[in-house]
Amino acid sequence: MSLRDLKKSTPLSSDGVSAADIDSFIEGAHTYAYGIQRKACTTEDGGKTKNATFSLTAQSHHELMTISKRTGVCKSRLLRILIHDQYYSDDQWLYNQAIK
Incomplete structure (x- = not known):
C-alpha cells in the first residue's frame, strides 16, 4: 500500500481535520521520503490557489x-x-x- 492510497475521495467527518491537511501531510511524506527539501511557495498576488x-x-x-x-x-x-x-x-x- 502506498501513501497515495491513504487519500480519501469522500468528505471527512467533522472532527476538525480537512482534506487539504491530509493531502498536505501525504505530500510532505513523499518529499521527506525522496529527500527533497520542501519550501513554502506563495502566490504573487497573495490569493488562494x-x-x-x-x-x-x-x-x-x-x-x-x-x-x-x-x-x-x-x-x-x-x-x-x-x-x-x-x-x-x-x-x-x-x-x-x-x-x-
Missing part, C-alpha cells in the same frame, strides 16, 4: 525538477510563471512546438 491535476511525462517532470533546483523557485510557481508568460505571448510560437 486552485489545485489542478495533470500528468507530466517523466522527462518533463525531470526538467521541471531540474529548473526548480537550479533556480530555487518551487515547481508550482514555475508553472504559473510559464502560463502567465504564454498567456501574454504570441500563440504562433506554441503552435510550432512539437511537444508530446
